[in-house]
Amino acid sequence: MGLAPAAVLGHSMGGAVAFHLARRRPDLVPALVVADMTTLNREPETRPVLDVTGRPRRVPSRGALREALEERGVPAGYFLDSAAEFEDGWGFLFDAGDMAASQENLTGDFTEVRNASAQPALLLRAARSFLLTPATARRMASERANTRLVEIPDCGHWIPTDAPGALARHVGAFLDGLSPAP
Structure with a gap:
């Protein structure tokens, strides 16, 4: 450019x-x-890796997604910016495994x-x-x-x-x- x-x-x-x-x-x-x-x-x-891989892939609401993160000790605010409602429930717009791998690499x-x-x-x-x-x-x-x-x-x-x-x-x-x- x-x-x-x-x-x-x-x-x-x-x-x-x-x-x-x-x-x-x-x-x-x-x-x-x-x-x-x-x-x-x-x-x-x-804590260099905020691992969100263990949470359910889809949950019934945005609030349930927040709870799933906070139960694992992950600050939910930032991740909820990448949350969306899909046909089968609420989830993230990113692949949790890819996110964890990129954090581990750094x-x-x-x-x-x-x-x-x-x-x-x-x-x-x-x-x-x-x-x-x-x-x-x-x-x-x-x-x-x-x-x-x-x-x-x-x-x-x-x-x-x-x-x-x-x-x-x-x-x-x-x-x-x-x-x-x-």
Whole structure:
């Protein structure tokens, strides 16, 4: 599409993908924004896989789908954005096995990958994050040069839906503060 180079914003697993892209192709990524993703995406630091494979394929209502997720300890809000009513009941628009596999593929320690890039970076942490602890966020910001950490209050992991205005303000201010490209 000829749009590169471009600042890259990745949320959650997209943040891990952004770490890899920034390291492999710094020529394409002049600035990096990572929203609520840890470099320590593994137990015991966090619960890296929100497994929805064990829930019933179809249930009678959206509420029943929420209950099926919450019984398994999975935060339902985000997943319910991908819920739909089918002829045989309520279910997801994605394949649960594929979702679990993609999460498992992004399990591990990404510290080396993230720290191998040097472009300006903004790390956003949700104050009520279940994924990125305050200590890990501070460590991530301090051990990689050119990284700014911002915590978004009154917000859970899903920053784009929990706090879209705050996300836009912080990302806009970060990008506006960068030097113009040569």
